[in-house]
Amino acid sequence: MSRRTLPEINAGSMADIAFLLLIFFLVTTTMDVDTGLVRKLPAMPEEEEIIDDSQIKSKNIYVVLVNAKDQLLVEEELMDVSQLREGTKAFLDNWGKNPELSDNPQKAIVSLQNDRGTSYEMYIKVQNELSAAYRELRDREAQKKFGAYYAELEGENKKEIRKMYPSKISEAEPKKVGGN
């Protein structure tokens, strides 16, 4: 009986082969998830089109300027990035209380302008703080109404909250002041 059975193939090296393949895949592939701030660019203005912004009251515009030295000027006052979130929230969530700030979140516009010499890092920081301000207000409203975070909402509920605090971040064409 024992003489008839075929000798077993040595499978000891199988693991080595599999390891080789595994290491090849580990080296050639990426596993980093693509994460980032999603934005929508405005369409190019038509030649003859004149943008009429005289209809917007200046108190409904929150002017954020970043210069080539990465300094922040918000509503004509110097500000640190760490204060920007609270500042934006106060501006959006004013409801006409403070005559300097917005009438209501629907009318409020955040206008962001940077210099060509502004660093990308600073720009992302500012963008992040602005989105965080919107997100926190939406979260607060979503918690009050539906008892959930804004990101967890779906369909109509999400739309409703978004309508209450529409994210309006306008980016002006950058000026070249401090060189590149």
Add this chain to the structure above:
Amino acid sequence: MSRFKKKKGGGTPAMSTASLPDIVFMLLFFFMVTTVMRETTLIVENSLPKASEIKKIEDKSLCSYIYVGAPVSGMKTKFGAEPRIQLNDSFKLASDIQEFVAAKREATAEEKKPQLITCIKADVGAKMGLITDIKQELRKAQAFKINYATYESFE
């Protein structure tokens, strides 16, 4: 003599390694499924900024990547130390972006075209001047959906 001793079973029997290939293959398949092949070799320095308000990109195949950063050390002598734009595998100018986006749009199925997104992977050291040029070109190319690639930071 020693041969007889062994047969009597002195030490523990050798562990069977027969299932080792199975385990390794399992790992292999896991990696094959979860990962994507590297398509471009980076020739720019690319350390991304950090942000907390981020979204994940679900379908990487709909993404066209624009890398921005200073050339890597081996390329510095030839291309200088100023941040530049990398498209696919080579340095390009901002004016090449429209063509690049059009090529990507051409290669995508009709029903997925509205979902196309442009990922700007810019180094923290890049200046906004260059990024703005890219954004203007994208507006001209009507590729309005963009994503500033960032790492996740937790507050």
